[in-house]
Amino acid sequence: MVSSDRGKAIVATVLALGASSVVSGCKDPVQTRYEPSDAAKSRGLVAIEKTGCGSCHEIPGVEWPRGRLGPSLAGFDDVGLIAGKLPNRPGLLAAFIRNAPAIKPGSTMPPMPVTDAEAQDVASYLYGLDSD
Amino acid sequence: MIEAVWGWPPPVLDPAGPYSAQVTTLSWALFALGVFVTGVVVVALWVAIKGPPNWKANLGGERAIWIGGVAFPGVVLTALLIWGLTLTASLTEPIRGDEMRIRVTGEMWWFRVEYLDPDGAVMMVDANEIHIPVDTPVVLELESADVIHSFWVPHLSGKKDMIPGRRTLLRIEADRAGEFGGVCAEYCGGQHALMGFIAVVHEPAAWQSWLADRMDTLANAAEPVAQESQRYPGDADLYPTEAEYLERYDARRGYDLFMETGCAACHRIAGSEANGLAGPDLTHIASRRSLGAGILPNHRGTLIGWIGDSQSIKPGNRMPSYDRLSAEDLGHIAAFLELQK
């Protein structure tokens, strides 16, 4: 399993190297391309594991659980619209994580028991999952 | 469970009761002796390879064998045996019979918990959580519904097998309040590693009020959808738009879905028509600390996640994933279960 993951990672890296020259030119520079701090990212991972986001999402870095009720959160900084609706900005993402139905009416992700600060750390972690 | 079971110091070295304290003391003595003997062997090895010739001669002589090979282990092991048996004598003391009793049944892959009254009748059913008062010996009647499991709360006791067709007894006692993780300690199939529970030890006053609350719930259980509001009182900071949420998800609708979609065939909720026995009793599900046998925190999100897709979370467990229900319906069911304190 490890070796096949590694194999995939190598393929992905090769593809990314090939593609980066093309893609990097057109990345949105300011808001979505921000660099979260390592401390915030690791606090975010702790909050994700404590809250059990994995019971509905596959999240890179979370071995278990890998629920499939919600979308996979891999490569989140490249997602265009949060839940297909909201511009992908840190503030909005944090607000969505905390209380999805309030930010996106009708969202089927329930409000999550995380504090405001935790939600921001979780957003940092998700943006930190840089795939390129 | 992860926090409760792991953490530092490791639970096996952090006794929270008299029985586990004895086991811990004995383990430390064995560790120390092991280190000492290893040291002696290493030194002897060094002497045998590189030591001065007269040392080598002594080491290879008959006297060394009588002392190091017969007398030393004979004396040390006999002393250790006597000391060990005396130290842990209370672990095997006969059960008096007037202790509080809880029956715990291992099932693939969760724990059924039944509190017994002094006559041995079941007075309350729960799952994956064991509540006991501090400083009180409690006797556990351990049983199994399928294969061999083993009951282990490292903070509180040694392990005891749960054997199909037989009842084993284990006495536990805690000398401080707290929450202590427990696990199944005997491989029992695919999800053995995700079969845990939490032992909750209460101070005497808290114990009384916990018990009174539970009895109260049972006494008023006829109407499982009562007191609609106030699901997460005091958590306004964590659930800022609770009122809107309550408006959207309807516990009454959840109750109907629970009865219609088959949940009731496997789960029991005291006072309602739901009387299934294949899965954990859900009468007090909202007050449990964990979901899925000690593996997930218990809140609305994990509850919906578990019901909708328990097979991704705990593959092969005996509850089907309800991915054919809409998110709305899962929300209604969760709203209903959140009321089952």
Ligand SMILES: [Cu+2]
């Ligand atoms: Cu097991």
